[in-house]
Amino acid sequence: MYRTHTCGKLRITDVGSPVTLSGWVQRVRNLGGMTFVDLRDRYGITQLVFNTENDAGLCQEARSLGREYVIQVKGTVAERSNKNSKMATGDVEVLVQNLVVLNSSELPPFTVEDDTDGGEELRMKYRYLDLRRNPMRKNLELRHKMALELRKFMDMQGFMEIETPVLMKSTPEGARDFVVPSRMNTGQFYALPQSPQLFKQLLMVAGYDRYFQIVKCFRDEDLRADRQPEFTQIDCEMAFVEQEDVLVTFENMTKHLFKSLKGVTFEEDFPRMSYADAITYYGSDKPDIRFDMRFVELTGNTSGKGFQVFDEAEYVGAICVEGCAGYSRKELDQLTDFVKRPQIGAKGMVYLKYNLDGTFKTSVDKFFEKEDFETWAKACGARPGDLVLMLAGAKTKTLTALGELRLEMGTRLGFRDKTKFSPLWVVDFPLLEWDEDSQRFYAMHHPFTSPKLEDVALLETNPGEVRANAYDLVINGVEIGGGSIRIHNDELQQKMFEVLGFTPEEAESQFGFLMNAFKYGAPPHGGVAFGFDRWVALFAGVDSIREVIAFPKNNSGRDVMNDAPAAISPAQLDELSLELKKRPGK
RNA sequence: GGUCUGGUAGUUCAGUUGGUUAGAAUGCCGGCCUGUCACGCCGGAGGUCGCGAGUUCGAGUCUCGUCCAGACCGCCA
Numbered sequence: 001m002y003r004t005h006t007c008g009k010l011r012i013t014d015v016g017s018p019v020t021l022s023g024w025v026q027r028v029r030n031l032g033g034m035t036f037v038d039l040r041d042r043y044g045i046t047q048l049v050f051n052t053e054n055d056a057g058l059c060q061e062a063r064s065l066g067r068e069y070v071i072q073v074k075g076t077v078a079e080r081s082n083k084n085s086k087m088a089t090g091d092v093e094v095l096v097q098n099l100v101v102l103n104s105s106e107l108p109p110f111t112v113e114d115d116t117d118g119g120e121e122l123r124m125k126y127r128y129l130d131l132r133r134n135p136m137r138k139n140l141e142l143r144h145k146m147a148l149e150l151r152k153f154m155d156m157q158g159f160m161e162i163e164t165p166v167l168m169k170s171t172p173e174g175a176r177d178f179v180v181p182s183r184m185n186t187g188q189f190y191a192l193p194q195s196p197q198l199f200k201q202l203l204m205v206a207g208y209d210r211y212f213q214i215v216k217c218f219r220d221e222d223l224r225a226d227r228q229p230e231f232t233q234i235d236c237e238m239a240f241v242e243q244e245d246v247l248v249t250f251e252n253m254t255k256h257l258f259k260s261l262k263g264v265t266f267e268e269d270f271p272r273m274s275y276a277d278a279i280t281y282y283g284s285d286k287p288d289i290r291f292d293m294r295f296v297e298l299t300g301n302t303s304g305k306g307f308q309v310f311d312e313a314e315y316v317g318a319i320c321v322e323g324c325a326g327y328s329r330k331e332l333d334q335l336t337d338f339v340k341r342p343q344i345g346a347k348g349m350v351y352l353k354y355n356l357d358g359t360f361k362t363s364v365d366k367f368f369e370k371e372d373f374e375t376w377a378k379a380c381g382a383r384p385g386d387l388v389l390m391l392a393g394a395k396t397k398t399l400t401a402l403g404e405l406r407l408e409m410g411t412r413l414g415f416r417d418k419t420k421f422s423p424l425w426v427v428d429f430p431l432l433e434w435d436e437d438s439q440r441f442y443a444m445h446h447p448f449t450s451p452k453l454e455d456v457a458l459l460e461t462n463p464g465e466v467r468a469n470a471y472d473l474v475i476n477g478v479e480i481g482g483g484s485i486r487i488h489n490d491e492l493q494q495k496m497f498e499v500l501g502f503t504p505e506e507a508e509s510q511f512g513f514l515m516n517a518f519k520y521g522a523p524p525h526g527g528v529a530f531g532f533d534r535w536v537a538l539f540a541g542v543d544s545i546r547e548v549i550a551f552p553k554n555n556s557g558r559d560v561m562n563d564a565p566a567a568i569s570p571a572q573l574d575e576l577s578l579e580l581k582k583r584p585g586k
Numbered sequence: 587g588g589u590c591u592g593g594u595a596g597u598u599c600a601g602u603u604g605g606u607u608a609g610a611a612u613g614c615c616g617g618c619c620u621g622u623c624a625c626g627c628c629g630g631a632g633g634u635c636g637c638g639a640g641u642u643c644g645a646g647u648c649u650c651g652u653c654c655a656g657a658c659c660g661c662c663a
Contacts, residue, residue: 031621031622033619084622118598194663195663341589343658
């Protein structure tokens with residue numbers, strides 16, 4: 001038997017018991033006459049004691065142990081004379097009588113400690129060592145428990161988890177597909193699913209009116225801190241529901257996860273905000289409402305005074321930053337630089353300091369009068385001591401830039417507290433999005449999203465104005481999930497394809513199987529999908545989803561541990577009847 | 587595809603207007619130490635300054651290219 005207890009188990013009540021422990025050597029402290037060894041496994045750390053008075057030879061052996069050696073010890077639990085209140089096992093130690101080195105270890109390239117000295121790259125290359133660290137272990141435990149609580153809740157609500165294929169058919173809409181060549185069907189390819197969207201709708205047709213799945217999805221697009229090429233979704237669909245039913249069901253699910261994993265309860269319903277309002281007041285379809293700082297439009301109050309930037313602007317907007325009138329020139333310059341970064345792209349920033357003595361200091365003093373400043377301040381609800389920041393320009397771009405500035409100010413002022421959670425439903429998304437490059441509409445969500453009944457007529461006249469029965473769950477400015485009520489009517493679906501510029505033949509070849517299924521009694525249905533990795537990251541309080549994925553890909557989509565992706569052999573290519581245009585460089 | 591940041595000891599980093607033998611901390615190795623728990627003290631080893639060109643009497647430092655890593659934009663729910 002390798003162990004009678006784990007390394008996190010022993011307590012003062014075990015004193016006197018003979019025990020066997022196995023684990024990794026965290027650290028050896030050699031004090032000359034005696035040697036302490038911290039023995040670690042995923043349950044905790046237990047201190048081992050070796051004493052020359054008891055067994056000089058054994059003590060000598062203990063001194064030669066290196067970091068991360070795997071050892072097994074037999075000994076007796078004893079009460080410590082110096083207790084360590086910082087450790088769960090800190091009241092006891094094991095007096096070792098027998099030591100076996102199960103495996104030695106090379107010196108690890110970084111310290112396997114909570115506060116590791118390892119950089120990102122090394123941690124990824126030696127991920128199995130990184131995963132030994134408590135922070136990573138806790139993240140994966142959280143992930144496991146979230147999945148468990150989720151399944152418990154969904155089961156209680158009558159949802160069935162059903163697996164859908166990973167090898168499926170490529171579809172042109174949405175993200176780029178990962179494709180898999182088929183050996184048996186020469187020249188043909190499977191695609192990995194971007195989501196099980198079509199299958200879950202088919203399950204609705206099949207009568208499985210409450211489906212969910214914790215499922216891997218794949219998108220061949222560039223990565224971000226919150227985007228991996230393969231990621232996990234909580235995919236859900238319900239039949240015989242309206243938008244309200246879906247929102248209520250998954251708000252309850254969200255509350256259950258918050259309560260069971262974070263101990264957070266929400267007394268009130270989650271607030272809801274239309275997409276239009278989100279853009280107007282926060283410049284984003286995923287506003288962080290942990291703090292307010294809404295936009296105020298000043299377009300009508302800023303022109304005609306000879307300040308060209310404002311005169312020519314389609315939109316002039318402001319945020320009021322409370323208590324920041326004392327900002328220095330340097331701080332304001334920093335903010336100006338921030339909004340002028342190419343990623344944000346504002347041309348400049350105008351500030352208005354509403355000083356405590358009631359006077360104004362602005363960057364446009366020579367163009368405007370005190371009365372103008374008073375008007376602006378009043379519109380923004382600014383009081384003495386506040387700072388008003390203004391951006392101007394093309395409407396869409398300026399709103400986005402002002403949204404970034406708002407988030408930056410929220411961060412600077414400490415409003416974006418990771419321990420505070422502000423969920424929000426964003427509703428009434430537009431159905432379609434105009435794409436300048438290809439001069440056509442794209443489905444904002446996907447082509448099966450239903451338009452609002454009252455907007456259907458607009459499909460003919462003004463498709464861009466049509467609102468969808470689509471919704472997102474946003475928490476702390478992170479898009480946690482989104483979904484829609486689907487089209488279940490063949491005629492409306494055809495209309496939708498038409499608006500999207502599909503010929504009937506294209507629609508038939510891409511989605512014919514779904515259209516066909518809809519002819520056999522498709523119930524009204526809708527659903528939602530949540531980004532599981534993002535959600536775990538949010539709960540774990542980490543900024544990158546890599547921290548909650550055991551073996552993630554790096555910035556360039558590579559697994560730096562096993563060096564995937566890699567070239568395949570000519571024989572493999574041959575079997576697939578594939579020929580490369582050019583050989584990879586390495 | 588683009589913008590930005592970084593690459594120096596095993597690791598995390600510092601390195602001044604370009605100037606002698608490139609430093610610190612930590613880790614590692616050796617010695618001492620019987621109550622440590624980030625043990626302590628003494629000593630030691632450890633460097634192709636990512637790679638390649640260029641400028642220069644002289645490059646870790648400046649220029650160009652390239653590779654790698656990270657953040658973001660485009661892209662992507």
